[in-house]
Amino acid sequence: MDPGDEVIIPEPFYANYNGFAVTSGAIVKPIISKIDNGFALPPIEEFEKAITPKTKAIMICNPNNPTGYLYSKEELETLAEIVKKHDLFLFSDEVYREFAYDNNQVYSVMHLKGIEQNVVLLDSVSKRYSACGARIGMFVTKNKEVYSTAMKLAQARLSPPTFGQIFSEAAIDTPKEYFDAVLKEYVARRNVVVESINKMPGCFCPNPKGAFYAVARLPIDNSDRFCQWLLEDFNYNMETVMLAPATGFYSAKGKGVDEVRISYCLNVNDLKAAMKCLEEALKVYPGRK
Numbered sequence: 147m148d149p150g151d152e153v154i155i156p157e158p159f160y161a162n163y164n165g166f167a168v169t170s171g172a173i174v175k176p177i178i179s180k181i182d183n184g185f186a187l188p189p190i191e192e193f194e195k196a197i198t199p200k201t202k203a204i205m206i207c208n209p210n211n212p213t214g215y216l217y218s219k220e221e222l223e224t225l226a227e228i229v230k231k232h233d234l235f236l237f238s239d240e241v242y243r244e245f246a247y248d249n250n251q252v253y254s255v256m257h258l259k260g261i262e263q264n265v266v267l268l269d270s271v272s273k274r275y276s277a278c279g280a281r282i283g284m285f286v287t288k289n290k291e292v293y294s295t296a297m298k299l300a301q302a303r304l305s306p307p308t309f310g311q312i313f314s315e316a317a318i319d320t321p322k323e324y325f326d327a328v329l330k331e332y333v334a335r336r337n338v339v340v341e342s343i344n345k346m347p348g349c350f351c352p353n354p355k356g357a358f359y360a361v362a363r364l365p366i367d368n369s370d371r372f373c374q375w376l377l378e379d380f381n382y383n384m385e386t387v388m389l390a391p392a393t394g395f396y397s398a399k400g401k402g403v404d405e406v407r408i409s410y411c412l413n414v415n416d417l418k419a420a421m422k423c424l425e426e427a428l429k430v431y432p433g434r435k
């Protein structure tokens with residue numbers, strides 16, 4: 147991508163994309179996905195409207211951080227059509243691709259027909275093997291030019307850490323039973339979060355089908371203020387709960403002010419306690435709406 151090139155990303159999105167875009171001089175053009183339909187892919191007309199001669203790529207994260215949304219095969223095929231029509235790249239961050247629930251499967255962009263030269267898949271070992279910090283990632287492309295350009299950059303950056311490489315090679319042999327158990331556990335954790343929040347008055351949380359995050363709408367004036375208040379001014383039996391204000395996952399100003407992202411990486415009992423804490427907090431929060 148050249149400075150000034152545009153990349154369209156449905157938002158809310160993983161906040162680091164903004165940082166990476168800034169360092170490469172690319173401009174992020176957000177398209178809003180909405181909590182009321184569970185953060186499904188925005189209508190294709192929205193993409194058409196956003197595309198300019200400067201647009202070089204569409205980027206998605208599937209399953210999604212922060213929303214947990216899992217794009218369907220049909221949604222991805224719709225994206226493929228527009229990618230083909232305007233000859234764009236399609237970057238797909240699939241680092242959570244093992245984490246798909248309720249008998250759903252992640253449909254990788256690598257399976258899309260007719261745009262083989264346009265697709266770049268991004269992946270990492272860090273979610274799959276709970277190895278954040280291993281700093282081993284990869285991208286997959288059939289496009290030789292993209293590949294050789296990335297190789298130049300990779301060689302200039304030298305190698306990822308030795309320990310991470312040794313770990314990642316060994317991790318490939320992780321048996322399927324490990325993932326079966328992990329998925330079962332995450333479904334139980336997700337259910338605690340989603341069911342608890344949807345029982346709280348004025349709250350709404352779509353049921354995410356992947357990753358280990360959910361974005362919930364709460365009856366609050368300002369999610370940054372609420373999250374700060376939880377940490378500084380509130381406790382329930384000497385405990386509190388830490389949430390991420392969803393504002394940080396939107397680049398559009400004013401979006402996500404009544405939404406928070408919840409990561410359900412805790413065990414079920416701790417999550418139940420956290421949900422109780424949130425329920426009590428919402429009863430006394432001075433900025434409740």
Ligand SMILES: Cc1ncc(COP(=O)(O)O)c(C=O)c1O
Nearest residue numbers: 160207211241270272278279283
């Ligand atoms: C969507 C998404 N992509 C990429 C990453 C980065 O993964 P890594 O640990 O390999 O840097 C993360 C980590 O949180 C993520 O959520």
